[in-house]
Amino acid sequence: MAELKVNFHVTRYNPEKDPKPYIQTYSVAVNDGMTVLDGLHWIKENLDPTLVWRYSCRMGICGSCGMLINGTPTLACNTQILHLSQTDITVGPLPNFEIIRDLVPDLLSMFEKHAAVHPNIIRPEAELTDRTGEFYQSPEELEAYLQFTYCIKCGCCMGACPTLATDVRYLGPMPLTALQRYNADSRDEGFKVRAQVASADGGAFRCHYAGECSRVCPKGVDPGKAIQLLKRKLVLDYLHLANRKKPCPKLEGPGHGKLLPNMTAPPRTIPE
Amino acid sequence: MSNGTKYWTWHMAAGVVLLILLGLHMIIMHMGGTLHLFSPTGPDAVSIANSQWRDSKICFTITYILLLGVGLYHGLYGLRTILLELTLKPAVEKAVTLLLTLTGLALFVLGSWAAWAAHTIAGGRA
Amino acid sequence: MAAITRHNNRLGVWGWLGGGRWGIERYAYILHRLTGLGILLYLLMHTVVTSLRVRNIYLWTEGGFFHQPIFRLGEFCVVAAFAFHAFNGIRLVLVELGFAVGKPIEPIYPYKTSVGVQRPLLIAVMVLALLFLLVGAYNFLGLAR
CATH class of the missing domain: 3.10.20.30 (Beta-grasp domain)
Known part of the structure; x- marks a missing residue:
């Protein structure tokens, strides 16, 4: 050409x-x-x-x-x-x-908001530091948040958001998606802490679904979907209709949990 | 939990109530020529006779008061949302909230009183 | 080093309307705001004006101040605004409570987003709003009498 x-x-x-x-x-x-x-x-x-x-x-x-x-x-x-x-x-x-x-x-404002939503698994310290077993998570439980983990923090959604065009305090699509990613994680117990951030003045209810963040996201993360699912959880929790599941338990060692028939854990590579 | 979820949940609930009540209100007032709902004295739904006929019915009076309260909450909370998204100073935000709350309460009292008074007057005539 | 003043690149209220190439949900969003503000303004005036009926003042009937054509047209605009705001509101309640955005999926290019999931709903409620508006216009133009 x-x-x-x-x-x-x-x-x-x-x-x-x-x-x-x-x-x-x-x-x-x-x-x-x-x-x-x-x-x-x-x-x-x-x-x-x-x-x-x-x-x-x-x-x-x-x-x-x-x-x-x-x-x-x-x-x-x-x-x-x-x-x-x-x-x-x-x-x-x-x-x-x-x-x-x-x-x-200057993306710093976005990263500060990201840090404010507690983007990490919240469990009792003893459970996290105790290395005797893994948390059990089914493939279905993984799918509940997997899409939102593909975010690369490029800030395109923040540039497209109409609320952020005027509102300095609004967390924005990226941090709220990160928030929902951890809320939807079956290993996590931090809903109450994050609900404080999400229902505050700059939280999820400043989103009015103009749909721009989802449209422009270059990784198909769909922040709009994450924020609506977050709102749903907040409202259901307020109305005491939320399905309060306990966070997933720890596997007690090889062989514990749901294994397929005829499947055995591989031999340990690290000596006990 | 912060109050954001509470206010927003009731904002949505008020919207659903408005959908029904204001929908009926619009149909009665603006589609009277087609549907002839609750307008026994002629096709002009907003004529004095029709207005007084509706005022004489207690269910209309109660609906008017409910519609006014729900509408004011939904509308003024929506306006507050828009204003607060402009990143105002904290003092201005407080003033906006106070002003809108007072406006809402004042209009609710005025409208409720008027609806009740109109019911009494129309009921006396009926 | 001297203090550097940076350019604040926030788009401002103009950014609500759109600073680039946006989709129809963006315009539904801004129209929802405008119609909401319009209906609220009407509600505030309407409360006062209708309260005057207690003093036997009927400003909206034949010969009254609000019976002038400009105000009649204004009232029809409120009906139109209501038609949009109410039916778009049905969509927003369903979307914002997570009923019409679908479940999280594996993002595979070309990406399918929740915007596409709720798009048929948007079209459906807009058709209903238009029908409501047409019946309103039929009455407004006096064709029903």
């Missing part, structure tokens, strides 16, 4: 010099198969070495290159230029975050 020239309209901002962000246009030579991230590299190598963005793995795993591409928050490494346009593409930093420089948003 012949080489195409595509105009990249890139948001530039240097807080030490510029009073506010402005758009700079670069003409990029595009080949078949080039991603938006490749286009940015081409600009840096051939046109403007001062352009700044953040990336790491360039294959949709690390979640560093979340950007507003043609008005949609998505990963630059996951987006083919020619799937979007043959002529013009706009590239901006993720909205709803402060801009550090050019295309680099």
Whole structure:
């Protein structure tokens, strides 16, 4: 295929010099198969070495290159230029975050909110530190939260969320999904602690299901679904209708728990 | 547990009640020409005669008061949600909550009194 | 090093309407807000105006202040707003209580999300809202008499 020239309209901002962000246009030579991230590299190598963005793995795993591409928050490494346009593409930093420089948003506010939802298994300390057995979890119990574990914390959902466009306190789709991921985990006992965070002013009820987070998520995590399931649990718990299951027990050792017939535990590799 | 879940649950419940009561209200008031519901004195559902006929029925008076209370809660809580999503100062948020609560209570008292008084007047005539 | 002031990239109220390429649930969300505010404004006025009937003042009947065409049209707008808000509200109750978003699934590309799960419901309630509105319009235009 012949080489195409595509105009990249890139948001530039240097807080030490510029009073506010402005758009700079670069003409990029595009080949078949080039991603938006490749286009940015081409600009840096051939046109403007001062352009700044953040990336790491360039294959949709690390979640560093979340950007507003043609008005949609998505990963630059996951987006083919020619799937979007043959002529013009706009590239901006993720909205709803402060801009550090050019295309680099400050994701710290998101990570602080993530830390605030207790994103870890909450069990009595003795049970967690006692290494004599594993927690028993069935495949069905795993499926109840597995989808929400695929989140890579890229912040695309935060950039798409309409509530976050004005509300500084709202936790946002990513932290609330993390919250639901642990709430739905059968090994966890922390519902009461997290319910405090989730029903507070910045919690789950600031979500009104505009559906944007689910639409833009580059990993199919579906934060919208997680938040609605979280609300359902909060409301049922308030009305005393929630199905109060005990967290899953610990296996007492090899052979305990539900094993398939004719199945034995493999021999231990570590001497007792 | 924080109060967020409580208020939001009742906001939803109020919405469901409104769906039924306000739905009936809309059908009676705006579809009178087609359906002729509860308008014995003519197709104009909001004529004085029809209004007074409904006021004379105690079930309408009770429904009016219930509809007013539920509607004010659902509406004003919804407005508060929208305003609080604008990231206001804590003092302003408190003032908004107070103002909306007072507005709601004042209108509820006014409307309930009026519904009851109208029932008494219309009942006296009927 | 001098203190650096960063640009706050929050989209503001304009971000509610949409700062990019958004889906129809986004517009259902903003319309739900606008219609809710409209109905609330009407409710506040309606309470006061109808309370005046105790003093034998009927502003909405023939010759009354609110019988003017502009207010009649306004009332029809309230019916329209109610039609949208109520039927969209049915969807929101079902979605937000987790009945219409589906169960967690394995994310396999191309991803299927809860937005797609509740989309038929959105279309169904919008059709019902339109039907309600049509009956309202039939009466409003005086065709029923």
